[in-house]
Amino acid sequence: MPDDSLDSFLRRSTRIAAELLLEVLGEMETGALGHTPLDLTEGSYYSWPDRAAVKRFRAAGRRVW
Numbered sequence: 001m002p003d004d005s006l007d008s009f010l011r012r013s014t015r016i017a018a019e020l021l022l023e024v025l026g027e028m029e030t031g032a033l034g035h036t037p038l039d040l041t042e043g044s045y046y047s048w049p050d051r052a053a054v055k056r057f058r059a060a061g062r063r064v065w
Contacts, residue, residue, distance in 0.1 A: 006064050 004012070027033040049057070 002061065004062070 001008075001012075024033065
């Protein structure tokens with residue numbers, strides 16, 4: 001969301017994560033959960049932002065607090 005502060009982002013993402021966790025646990029319980037191996041050739045998880053990413057973040061009007 002464009003007007004998110006760090007606090008509102010963390011609250012929203014925590015709520016979404018909790019909902020997803022319950023969904024996954026339910027799928028594990030019923031045996032409906034599949035397994036997909038991680039393919040590192042398609043990329044990896046994000047690292048800490050570099051200076052250019054921070055500059056783009058601030059230019060978009062975003063803030064950390």
